[in-house]
Amino acid sequence: MKHQDIWILAEQRHGHIMPISYELITRGLALAAGRDCRLNAMIFGHSLDTAAPEALIRCGVDRVVAVEAPELEHFTVEPYAAAMLQLIDEYRPEIILAGATSTGRTLMPYVAMSAHAGLTADCTVLEIEPGSGLLLQTRPAIGGNIMATIKCPECRPQMATVRPRSTRPAPDTPGRTGEIVRRRLTGGQLSSRIVRTGFIPDREELGLQDADKIVVVGRGIKKAENIRLARELAGALGAALGASREVIDRGWLSYPHQIGLSGKTVTPKLYIGVGVSGAIQHLAGMQTAETIVAINTDPEAQIFKVADFGIVGNLFDIVPQLTAMIKEGKQPW
Amino acid sequence: MRIIIPIKQVPETRSVKMDETTGTVIRQGVESIVNPLDLYAIETALRLKEQYGGETVAVTMGPPQAETALREALSMGVDQAVLVSDRAYAGSDTWATAYILAAAISKLGGFDLIVCGERATDGDTGQVGPELAAALNIPVASYVNRITNITGSWCVADRRLEDGEEQLQITLPAILTVVKEIGVPRLPTLDGKIRARRTAIPIYSQKELQLPENRIGLNGSPTRVVKIFRPAVARQCQLEFGGDDRQNEQAVAKLFAFLQGREVV
Numbered sequence: 001m002k003h004q005d006i007w008i009l010a011e012q013r014h015g016h017i018m019p020i021s022y023e024l025i026t027r028g029l030a031l032a033a034g035r036d037c038r039l040n041a042m043i044f045g046h047s048l049d050t051a052a053p054e055a056l057i058r059c060g061v062d063r064v065v066a067v068e069a070p071e072l073e074h075f076t077v078e079p080y081a082a083a084m085l086q087l088i089d090e091y092r093p094e095i096i097l098a099g100a101t102s103t104g105r106t107l108m109p110y111v112a113m114s115a116h117a118g119l120t121a122d123c124t125v126l127e128i129e130p131g132s133g134l135l136l137q138t139r140p141a142i143g144g145n146i147m148a149t150i151k152c153p154e155c156r157p158q159m160a161t162v163r164p165r166s167t168r169p170a171p172d173t174p175g176r177t178g179e180i181v182r183r184r185l186t187g188g189q190l191s192s193r194i195v196r197t198g199f200i201p202d203r204e205e206l207g208l209q210d211a212d213k214i215v216v217v218g219r220g221i222k223k224a225e226n227i228r229l230a231r232e233l234a235g236a237l238g239a240a241l242g243a244s245r246e247v248i249d250r251g252w253l254s255y256p257h258q259i260g261l262s263g264k265t266v267t268p269k270l271y272i273g274v275g276v277s278g279a280i281q282h283l284a285g286m287q288t289a290e291t292i293v294a295i296n297t298d299p300e301a302q303i304f305k306v307a308d309f310g311i312v313g314n315l316f317d318i319v320p321q322l323t324a325m326i327k328e329g330k331q332p333w
Numbered sequence: 334m335r336i337i338i339p340i341k342q343v344p345e346t347r348s349v350k351m352d353e354t355t356g357t358v359i360r361q362g363v364e365s366i367v368n369p370l371d372l373y374a375i376e377t378a379l380r381l382k383e384q385y386g387g388e389t390v391a392v393t394m395g396p397p398q399a400e401t402a403l404r405e406a407l408s409m410g411v412d413q414a415v416l417v418s419d420r421a422y423a424g425s426d427t428w429a430t431a432y433i434l435a436a437a438i439s440k441l442g443g444f445d446l447i448v449c450g451e452r453a454t455d456g457d458t459g460q461v462g463p464e465l466a467a468a469l470n471i472p473v474a475s476y477v478n479r480i481t482n483i484t485g486s487w488c489v490a491d492r493r494l495e496d497g498e499e500q501l502q503i504t505l506p507a508i509l510t511v512v513k514e515i516g517v518p519r520l521p522t523l524d525g526k527i528r529a530r531r532t533a534i535p536i537y538s539q540k541e542l543q544l545p546e547n548r549i550g551l552n553g554s555p556t557r558v559v560k561i562f563r564p565a566v567a568r569q570c571q572l573e574f575g576g577d578d579r580q581n582e583q584a585v586a587k588l589f590a591f592l593q594g595r596e597v598v
Binding site for chain 2: 152
C-alpha cells in the first residue's frame with residue numbers, strides 16, 4: 001500500500017481542541033491542495049464527545065480518526081507514540097504535521113525514531129516541491145540567524161512540527177461534513193512507564209499568544225519602573241504586554257512575557273515595540289505580526305527593517321503622548 | 334546511580350556570521366563552546382550525584398576537537414567522558430545521531446538516568462533527547478524543571494507545559510530533558526580543570542560500534558538540507574523622526590493616523 005494523504009495531530013485538553021490544531025488545518029489544507037489528496041486528523045483522548053471531531057471537520061478536515069483509551073486522556077509519550085505508530089501502520093500517511101508544542105516536540109521525535117521517518121522541528125514555512133511532490137520544510141536555525149529548507153527524499157511519513165502562531169487558524173464552515181472514525185486501543189498496547197500524577201496551572205493568565213495587540217518593551221526602557229509607560233499604552237490599546245529577552249534577563253518582567261526564539265512566537269494584528277532593538281532572535285518570534293510599529297532612539301535599529309511604521313525618538317516623550325492620543329481618540333460611550 | 338549526559342559542541346551563536354554572496358554560514362574563526370543548554374543537564378547530573386551518590390558520564394558525538402567540550406564537562410565535576418567520533422558519522426541528522434548515541438551508550442554498560450539539555454543552540458531542534466529514548470526503548474520526560482525525588486527504580490519530576498506544570502512519576506531507566514529553571518550551572522574549578530586534563534577520554538569509532546552504513550552519517554539520515562538562506566526581513570517602513578516637542582507631536586499624530594488607517598485603534 002502506498003503512502004498517501006496529509007495528516008495532522010489535533011491536540012486536545014479535557015476534550016477541548018487546542019488552538020494549534022486549527023493552525024495545522026490551515027497548513028494541511030494548503031499541502032493537500034498541492035498533493036491533490038485528503039486532509040486527515042488524528043486525535044487521542046478519553047471519552048471524547050462528538051463536538052471535537054465535528055469542529056475539526058467544519059474547519060476543513062476530511063476524515064478524523066479519534067483514538068480513545070483512559071491511557072490517552074493526558075499526554076504521556078509511550079501511549080501516544082503507540083497510538084500514532086498504530087495509525088501510521090494502518091493508514092500509511094505521506095505527511096504528518098504536529099504543533100511544535102510540549103506534546104508535539106516530545107511525541108514526534110519519539111515516533112520518528114521508531115518509524116525511521118524524517119522529522120523537521122519547528123517549521124515556519126511548509127510547501128510542496130513542484131515536480132517531486134516532496135514536502136519542503138523551512139525552519140529557523142542557529143538562533144534565528146539562518147533559515148534552512150529541509151526535505152526527506154525517501155523515508156515515509158515525512159514528519160514536521162510546526163511553530164505555534166506561525167499561521168492563522170482555519171475558519172469554521174458551518175454545515176461542512178466529513179468522516180469520523182472511532183478507534184479503541186486496549187491497555188496492553190498502551191502501557192506507560194510514566195504516570196502523570198498531577199497538574200498545577202500557571203496563575204498568571206497572560207494570554208500573550210492569543211492577544212490581538214501586543215506592546216513589547218525592550219532594553220531601551222532602561223529600568224523596571226519605566227515599564228509603567230508601556231503598561232499604560234497597553235491598557236489604552238487593550239493590548240497584552242510582552243518583552244524582549246534583555247528585559248527578562250534583567251529581571252524586569254517574568255519569563256512568560258518573553259517574545260522571541262527562546263520565548264513565545266506571536267502573530268498579533270498589532271505589535272508595538274517600545275525601545276526594542278530587534279535582535280534576530282526577537283524578530284524570529286514576532287515578524288509574522290500583521291502590523292509592526294517600532295519606537296526607538298537608534299535609526300539603525302534592526303526593528304525598523306521589519307516595521308511598517310517607525311518613530312526615531314525618545315520613547316519617554318513619545319509613548320505617553322501616544323497613550324494620551326489613543327485615550328482621547330476613543331469614542332466616549 | 335549512573336547518570337549519562339549527552340552533550341554537544343556548538344559554535345558561539347552570537348558570533349555566527351553569514352557569507353552574503355554564497356549564503357553559507359562562516360564557521361572559520363568562530364569559537365566552539367559546550368551547548369549552553371547542556372550545562373543545565375550537567376548541573377542536574379552533578380546535583381543528583383551529590384545527593385544520591387553514583388557516577389556521571391558525559392558523551393558527545395563530533396569531530397576529534399569535540400574533546401574540548403568533554404574536558405569542560407570534566408572540569409565542572411563530571412567523572413568520565415567518552416568521545417564518539419568517526420568520519421562515517423559526519424553529516425548525521427538527528428535520527429542518525431540518536432541511533433549512534435544509543436549504540437555508544439549501550440556499550441557504556443548500564444545506566445539509571447540520561448539527562449539532556451532542552452535543545453542545542455545551533456540546530457535548535459530538541460529532537461535528539463526524545464529520539465534517543467525511542468532508540469533505547471526507555472521513557473522520556475521533556476522540559477523537566479524540577480526533580481523532587483529519586484529512588485532505585487523511579488523518579489518524581491515536574492515538567493513545564495505551555496500553561497502550567499505537570500507532576501510525573503517516571504520508571505527508571507529514563508531520559509529527562511531539562512530546562513533552565515532546573516538550576517544555575519556551576520563554573521569549572523581549578524581542581525576540576527587539573528583533573529580534566531589528566532582524565533583519559535576513550536574514543537568510540539566505527540571500529541568499536543560497528544553500525545550498519547545505512548543507519549549512520551548522511552546515508553543513514555532521513556532528512557536532507559536543501560538550502561540555507563538569510564531570513565528575509567523586508568517591509569516598507571514609514572519612518573518619522575521625533576526631536577523637540579513639536580516634532581514629537583507631529584510624529585505621534587502621524588502614527589495615530591496610521592493606526593486608524595489599519596483599523597487597530
